[in-house]
Amino acid sequence: MEKGSIRIKDIAEKANVSVGTVDRVLHNRGNVSEKAKKKVLAIIKELNYEPNLIARTLGTNKVFNIAALVPDPDLDLYWREPFNGIEKAEKEFFQYGIRIKKYTYNQYNPDTFIESANQVLENKPDAILVAPIFFNVSQEFLGNCKERNIPFVLINTDDRAQKPLSYIGQDSYQSGLLAAKMLHYGINGGGKLLIAHLAEDLESSTHLIKKEKGFRHYFEQQEELDDQFEIVSHYLKIPFQVPLLDQMDAIMNINPDIAGIFVTTSKAFEIAGYLEVIGREDIKLIGYDLLEPNINYLEKGVIDFLINQNAKGQGYLGVSVLNDYLIFKKKVDQLKYLPLDIISKENLQYYIDSEK
């Protein structure tokens, strides 16, 4: 029943030193003669030593405190998902010594971000998971983290200029392309397409801009398509100042021949509701994310497809990366795009199941 794997002890014996010395070179703790170091290193290489991670986590009986700084899940359904993902990871990695403290902020108010961010820094966490949705405000915070040598992982909003340990999120441009494909495929012969940004603020939402860009590029790539399809885009501010019904009526009046709508946020259900009311369920509708109301309209057939950005996965993976880094000392990928899943009524169940 030999386990076969090589232990520190084996290396020590082969190098005629003690396990302490091997340990020292393994962790670069110094206080090792050049001679010994070379010898140990050679043998490690020769034997292809891989540390036993199980034993390591048990041995380093350390607790790591991670701060998670994300929008308040009670203010927006979308943010419920990453939040759940973080909590799932919290349970799973507890036994490895990972402790997570969650800090939330109001996604409509940058000041609350600053406030929570300060709290995070006060508590001196060992690592940070953050969704830096306010570009300007985040800069200072992330700068502070770097100054204090606190590693951080970014989710949802890419800001790799800040050199995070890792960015986990979506490729917005590509998802725009994908949405375009799905509408194009479903609409033979061309027509008019509407991009609907249902958001609080368009300027600072680089995501949405990128999605639109990807969407448009899909059609611009081929001259033939470019002729067949016409694209209009509208920004519908949330919360609605003017009732959605009126806003959409206005749009539909000017563009009575709309054949497909691409909602760039998780608010497709709003548009779906509208289409249902005016009895235009023939218009193809694509949106994002498996929120309850979206799922309902997907099952009814009003929404044709949802692109799943796997928001829950973002939260989970974010913590997972930190766990790999802190506990297992693995090197982690600097960039992780999550799959853009295409969800229809027919394969919905699997994605709901696997989210549990």
Add this chain to the structure above:
Amino acid sequence: MEKGSIRIKDIAEKANVSVGTVDRVLHNRGNVSEKAKKKVLAIIKELNYEPNLIARTLGTNKVFNIAALVPDPDLDLYWREPFNGIEKAEKEFFQYGIRIKKYTYNQYNPDTFIESANQVLENKPDAILVAPIFFNVSQEFLGNCKERNIPFVLINTDDRAQKPLSYIGQDSYQSGLLAAKMLHYGINGGGKLLIAHLAEDLESSTHLIKKEKGFRHYFEQQEELDDQFEIVSHYLKIPFQVPLLDQMDAIMNINPDIAGIFVTTSKAFEIAGYLEVIGREDIKLIGYDLLEPNINYLEKGVIDFLINQNAKGQGYLGVSVLNDYLIFKKKVDQLKYLPLDIISKENLQYYIDSEK
């Protein structure tokens, strides 16, 4: 820096017994007085004790030998994927004490299955992962496993009547539905659809039958669709007796108005090649699995969508389940359907990346 979690020792102290006794009740090893047992059990419940899995795997210094019995990956591209998944899991779970020995058989020859299966039994593995693609022949083997109390997990082919620890695979019926949806969505106004079974043997391929059933049901569900679409299905035996070109020509002659084709196996690239040759890339084409040649035609736009059954994931998850069962003593799900991913040119990359 207290870790906070409760240890066996804590329970022992609180119950005024030794850790040995606690261990005995935890593992039902007997030799414990009713009184002590009750007390310990109560405290375990009260403290909500969760064993430290890390320490457990280190403590039970056991090696488990798993036998994986799957079709030879060199005889069919499809089976390369689960094979890779198994190897990935092999590396990952090595440190937990999992050792995997792979046995392959010729998927076109049941006798080779019997032969390999016998070898498996001879070597008395602790658990088995098997793709039981020959229904009849498998029965005896699985019966033998049960007799010898060797737990087994099934992948790819469902045979839950044999009470496996778990079945991991696809929901063929549902994937037929999904394929139908994708063709329906892409073909406005109806038309003739071809189901093409490119397989070695149709009768014993319950998968393919189920896929066809799901596909047809999609259209039968709604009277309107039933009128719009006509479905024909053909079995094209592999390896081809008559050149595919001729077979397809014959089919196309009888059904010149085919608007979409659903290939129920991973051989969509064959049909794609045909469509390319006859210059009928307008015909919608749906197939399965991310094989190299399929991917090529997907990128060219000849294949519109591929349904990814995540074959690699089947292999990986199979081992993972066994690991959970043997090492961590977790209870495992008896059934795990993998997501039916819809792959188009635009989101292909993410699935290829994550397969690495």
Add this chain to the structure above:
DNA sequence: TCAATTTTTGTGTGCGCACACAGTTAATGA
């Protein structure tokens, strides 16, 4: 040359658990 350092190396303990074995108490029988 020899004590005082400094550098290098070795040893021991703990992490939480599993399990073998020794030790204790209770039940049994003649």
Add this chain to the structure above:
DNA sequence: TCATTAACTGTGTGCGCACACAAAAATTGA
């Protein structure tokens, strides 16, 4: 009543690693 089992309970060791501390060897200085 006391040996003989049987039923139960406690102790000790190891898993592979990290890390503190003790020990030894090499270097320094007067």
